Amino acid sequence: MKNLQFHYHKQPVLQNVNVQIELGKIIALVGENGSGKSTFLKLLANLLQPSSGQILLNGSETTRGSLATIAFMSDDQRFYPYLTGDQLFTFFETQFHDFQKAKAREMANYLRIDLTKKISKMSKGNISRLKLAATFGRDASYYLLDEPFSGLDPLVREDVVKSLIQFVDLEKATILMSTHEIDDVSRIIDEIMVLKDGKIIAHENVDDVRSVHGMEAKEWFRSFYKSKGRTEDE
Numbered sequence: 001m002k003n004l005q006f007h008y009h010k011q012p013v014l015q016n017v018n019v020q021i022e023l024g025k026i027i028a029l030v031g032e033n034g035s036g037k038s039t040f041l042k043l044l045a046n047l048l049q050p051s052s053g054q055i056l057l058n059g060s061e062t063t064r065g066s067l068a069t070i071a072f073m074s075d076d077q078r079f080y081p082y083l084t085g086d087q088l089f090t091f092f093e094t095q096f097h098d099f100q101k102a103k104a105r106e107m108a109n110y111l112r113i114d115l116t117k118k119i120s121k122m123s124k125g126n127i128s129r130l131k132l133a134a135t136f137g138r139d140a141s142y143y144l145l146d147e148p149f150s151g152l153d154p155l156v157r158e159d160v161v162k163s164l165i166q167f168v169d170l171e172k173a174t175i176l177m178s179t180h181e182i183d184d185v186s187r188i189i190d191e192i193m194v195l196k197d198g199k200i201i202a203h204e205n206v207d208d209v210r211s212v213h214g215m216e217a218k219e220w221f222r223s224f225y226k227s228k229g230r231t232e233d234e
């Protein structure tokens, strides 16, 4: 991303965002409510257009065509309510050439989802799990996940986090996920990106955080965010 800006009507939401996302990484996108995480992911997924600046994928600007390499999981809970899980997978097969029903079913099975049930009758946590199986059923290069753990209880989150590693070829793909649950993902992430008031205020490699600051990602994030808040408020 080069000098990316985004406004909703006249309200600036993202300002001067310059980041580079490499393949083969798991990245946590963190920041408080309203900091712009969903907007950022939607811009990357080409679902919103930047007000100015550029999003480059392998050196070229993203287009509708490049969506083929990007699998986006939204945090919208109103998700195809009239379909069953199985029908959803059949629909996804018609929408995405890289969708593999067998892979999606395997992940759904691992996450213990009843695919014969209508989505409108599923709990919030089960809808999140189904959305994950549908997203990772695709063979994409970039998986953009908006709050993938919303509605999941802590025990299930552990399984979900494990499945991320199991069902993605991390030699070839990147997972960028917004989360409020940094504790859950701190064991698997390579990088942490911090958004505050529409600006990326840090983008750190977790190994560097350990070696330079002598802290785990979650401790570093807490102390960093607090100190940033104080400096800006003063």
Ligand SMILES: Nc1ncnc2c1ncn2[C@@H]1O[C@H](COP(=O)(O)OP(=O)(O)OP(=O)(O)O)[C@@H](O)[C@H]1O
Binding pocket: 008, 013, 031, 032, 033, 034, 035, 036, 037, 038, 039, 040
């Ligand atoms: N459709 C919209 N129209 C107008 N403003 C919007 C719209 N969607 C989001 N916003 C505003 O953009 C800003 C960033 O919202 P966004 O949803 O990207 O933040 P977020 O970090 O994902 O928040 P949360 O953690 O609560 O999901 C907020 O001020 C929000 O009110």
